Amino acid sequence: MVMRSVEQVVDQLRDELGRVGVTLPSLRVDPVTTASEVPYPLVELGRCNMDTAMRLVAVLREAGR
Secondary structure (H helix, E strand, O other), X not given: OHHHHHHHHHHHHHHHHHXXXXXXXXXXXXHHHHOOOOOOOOEEOOOXXXXXXXXXXXXXXXXXX
């Protein structure tokens, strides 16, 4: 149940980032954090290149206005 909801959140995040022109190729659920008896799932944003980081900064600045 927890895994399904965190996957849904990752999908929604990917969709919304894509809508504003940001792609994080390594965006995923961190599988290690879902493997314990009491899962504490984390979303791994992963690594991105400088262009993607600059796009993300621009989107966040615009959203903060």
